Amino acid sequence: MRLAQVLAKVVAFALIALPLGLLALNVAREVALPGSALGPDPVEAVVHELGKWGLRILLATLLVSSIARLAGLPRLIRFRRMVGLWAFAYVVLHFTAWLGLLAGFHLDMVLADFVKRPYITMGLAALLLLIPLAITSTHGWQRRLGRRWRQLHRLVYPAAIAAWIHLLWLSKASYLDAAIYGTVLAALIGERVVDAVRRARRRTASRMA
């Protein structure tokens, strides 16, 4: 790897880790002096912050491929795994914080929520869909699965859609956030549809020629 690429990766890594670092700092301040950093409902603040960044970074993962395509920078794809794994990390932390801090590991309550609360069901679905992607993100799995690796990793779309519905369903009076994230997600999926159509046309054209 060239130095520039290594540097770029380090910078990207640091940028994605930054929200987590800031949150950790606030948690530390809050632990040291309760009420000092995270408002009257620190647990909710932590859960929301992690969930928000989980969705943002998940969308950023999709954005990497889009930019690589649109800007003609195929090497950018090398960043994708790192971004995707960070998204997974934020989502896992979001889930863990909800489970541990908000629900207090009360499993009967948690299990009831999985079944009875559609927005929680949707969030859980997003998390579960991301697990096989995180596991098979290594070069080894990529080689082993071959062509099926690409197929498997299309699960990222239902995962992102489920995460978005999770947000939509927990929105109460303002759909601004849901609208913004929904627009971004739709644009990212739309770009892929356009790309797929274009490729299919090109194939047909070359066959006819």
Place this chain on the structure above:
Amino acid sequence: MLISKPRDVRPSEITPERVYRSRRKFMAQAAAGTAAATAGYALGLPSSWLAEQDVAPDGPIGEKTTPEVYATQYNNFYEFGPDKEDPAKHAHEMVVDPWSVHVLGEVAKPGRVGIEDLLKGIDLEERIYRLRCVEAWSMVIPWIGFPMRKLIERFEPMGNAKYVEFKTLYRPAEMRGQRAFFASIDYPYVEGLRLDEAYHPLAIFAVGMYGKLLPNQNGAPLRTVVPWKYGIKSIKSIVSIRLTEEEPKTTWNVHAPQEYGFYSNVNPTVDHPRWSQASERRLPSSLFAPNRIDTRMFNGYDEVASLYSGMDLRRLY
């Protein structure tokens, strides 16, 4: 079933008797040109009042009063934005002086009354109430106000008046949430009560909290507090009071009738479709102790139960 570990039940409860015993009386004074620049009146509080609060920071009722900073910085007042911090940030844009309230509908003496005249001669008292939000968090807040009945009766409701409807100020130029494109609820905000609910001694109009005038984000200069109902039923910054024969079309009920009923009594046995109402988190919570406590029927104000005798509260939630 959906409850966290049982917590020690505090020996004392907020009952009306206790509230009455502990209440302090104040007079609202017309005070044009006082230091209370944002409103044309001031609360005539004895100077010792705040000191008394410091002596008994937990209030007279055994449940800890929520620190003022949280009750004034963590609000749902969607007219100023969807986040809990938004009202404290943006509510100063609302002009509350001058302020008048329009009383209309099935009353013998309708009219538009300035806030100073409205409060003239009304004894103010402190009421420390639990506030249970429909979102399953709660606080304990010392309000300054007076029974709703005192004010409503002045306008002489007619025999056919069965309900009272309240409206919040509608002024998009000063309330950014009302200008928001993605606001999903209709403005102005409307709330309502059955008249016998409004006449219950626990139901109050508040003009202050923590010994001071209401901050804008908490509903200045006049709001209702109905402690046995979810917070959505307590309406802020009231500009109209209308007596009606028919049940008012209240904002959240219109927005999502399957989620928010007209009554919206605190009821641990009827879940919100999206979350359980069996327990609540008393704020402030701490990071490693969610402060989850059991929610009680009518928010623990059992004395209102007779208002609903014979009603199926699972259906009329």
